[in-house]
Amino acid sequence: MRWTSYLSPRDHAEHAALLVDGELRALDRTLLDLLRDADPLEAWAERATAAPWERLAADGVALLAPIPTPPSVRDFMAFEDHVVTSYAAMGIPVSPVWYEQPVFYFTNPAAILGPQQDVPMAPGTSRYDYELEVAAVIGKAGADLRPDEAEGHIAGYVIFCDWSARDLQGHEMKAGLGPAKGKDTATSLGPWLVTPDELAPFRKGNGYDLRMSTSVNGREYSVGNWADLYWSFAEMVAYASRGTVLRPGDVLGSGTVGTGCVLELGLTHGERAYPWLRPGDEVRVEIDGLGAIEARIVEGTAPIPLR
Known part of the structure; x- marks a missing residue:
């Protein structure tokens, strides 16, 4: 899996996104939220693939760091x-x-x-x-x-x-x-x-x-x-x-x-x-x-x- 973070043009907030066939499949959560969650990344990848919050062409998005503000x-x-x-x-x-x-x-x-x-x-x-x-x-x-x-x-x-x-x-x-x-x-x-x-x-x-x-x-x-x-x-x-x-x-x-x-x-x-x-x-x-x-x-x- 390949995950990243970006600022959505939809709500101007940070979102986690999975890369699928050159497309970002986003979730209404940050990547740090996903890592802190009890469910594994594999489960979140299934949700992002099946029912993404937003879909965008990866080459048209200015990416953030995957974890923009790490705890340490x-x-x-x-x-x-x-x-x-x-x-x-x-x-x-x-x-x-x-x-x-x-x-x-x-x-x-x-x-x-x-x-x-x-x-x-x-x-x-x-x-x-x-x-x-x-x-x-x-x-x-x-x-x-x-x-x-x-x-x-x-x-x-x-x-x-x-x-x-x-x-x-x-x-x-x-x-x-x-x-x-x-x-x-x-x-x-x-x-x-x-x-x-x-x-x-x-x-x-x-x-x-x-x-x-x-x-x-x-x-x-x-x-x-x-x-x-x-x-x-x-x-x-x-x-x-x-x-x-x-x-x-x-x-x-x-x-x-x-x-x-x-x-x-x-x-x-x-x-x-x-x-x-x-x-x-x-x-x-x-x-x-x-x-x-x-x-x-x-x-x-x-x-x-x-x-």
Whole structure:
């Protein structure tokens, strides 16, 4: 199944929709409502197919993020290639802790953008970046989950791109916290929440044998593969649930795939070869089986002085 969210022209409200033969079959509920409901998504898919609240051609609708306002957003760092390459290029050793447990930070649920929305520059940045990632969306609440049961709590997967102000990030993290404002302005999700059964034929290693790529202004920058995960989503979900409750709609990003950001490419090939993002740049983030995010970078607001 492929689910998404959109603003209906009928009532100007958010609705969940199932993709069926190039058409959106909508329900008079949000996707977060469906995930929180006792009935499984399969039952809601039957209702959407048989008696939709609204039917629209998918190519004529500006989609929202599948979960426009998640209860929480965690972003992990689970691809070893990215960690090793970027740290080596900066002359920093990889901490042994990274191999002991999956690590993550919390990011901003209020900064979620849809798959075709413009992305503003973070206030004050001159080193803006994309991050090529995949994310799991929690469909069933759970706490203190074991890895062998954690995957059953995943409703589906979405493309995840957290737009990163590298100069702000590097500066604020000198204080021993963060990233915060370096990641606070925008995170794009979508276009579809794809259920795990659709991806099952591609299962490989700790993920799926699906190509991940990013292009900027039509030039290919990044290429990776979901199967290269060091930490599986089962392990990430289990660790995230330790001592707390994961709720339906929570989003867990994988972290950047190897070569999946300008920072990594610039460190290894030089900033002139892979320049930082600027207003007017067109960025396409794509994962086979999940679709693509197509975003235009636009001017952001100026930073307001604190003192």
